[in-house]
Amino acid sequence: MDLEFDIVDLPETGHVAEGEQAPGFTRPLVNDEYWEDVPLANLLDDPPVVLVFHPMDGSFPATYVWxxxxxxEWHEYATVVGVSIATPYAHERLIEDEGLADYRLYADPANEVARKYDVVHDLDGMAGIEEPRPAVFVLDGEGVVEYAWVADEWPDFPPYDEVENALTSP
Structure with missing residues (x-):
């Protein structure tokens, strides 16, 4: 198979692991109508919460993942939110263009949340530019990580069946 891109091994990370407390944060949370600053803690009232770290909106990997x-239909099992460096305006376009009205996306242009979770990916050939590497964290109502997956190569995609098992298993 002739891929039109290189597979890149990513360096190891000390990302938040299963059984650990997920770092809290407050960022603009975007839906199909508006956005507002929402603490992650507010979402924990409706567990499980799935944090999906994804590349910049408009990229093939982000579109494919969403x-x-x-x-x-993960929204049937959980509160599912994305996190990326895209702006609220870009998130609105992604939600509209891809028909994602059942999902909300955190805008984190400075990539601060990815740093807290240690899932940062430096973009090749762009000194000082980073975005989150693909990652999925399933949190319980206390904010404890029940499931964690973080990409170790670029591009990489979540093991969707594993995530679903984590969402539907007691």
Whole structure:
């Protein structure tokens, strides 16, 4: 198979692991109508909460990940939110263009949340520019990580079946 991009091994990370407390944060949370600053803690009232770290909106990996999540209807099992460096305006476009009205996306242009979770990815050839590497964290109502997956190569996509098992297993 002739890929039109290189597979890149990512360096190891000390990301938040299963059984650990997920770092809290407050960022603009975007839906299909508006956005407002929402603390992660507010979402924990409706567990499980799935944090999906994804590349910049408009990129193939981001579009693929969100289309797969929407097709699998994860919103039926959990509160599912994305996190990326895209602005609220870009998030609104992604939600509208991909029909993601059942999902909300945190805007984190400075990549601060990815740093807290230690899932930062430096973009090749762009000194000082970073975005989150693909990652999925499933949190319980106390904010404890019940499931964690973090990409170790670029590009990489979540193990969707594993995530679904984490969402539907007691």
């Amino acid at each position: 289309n797969e999540i929407a097709d699998r």
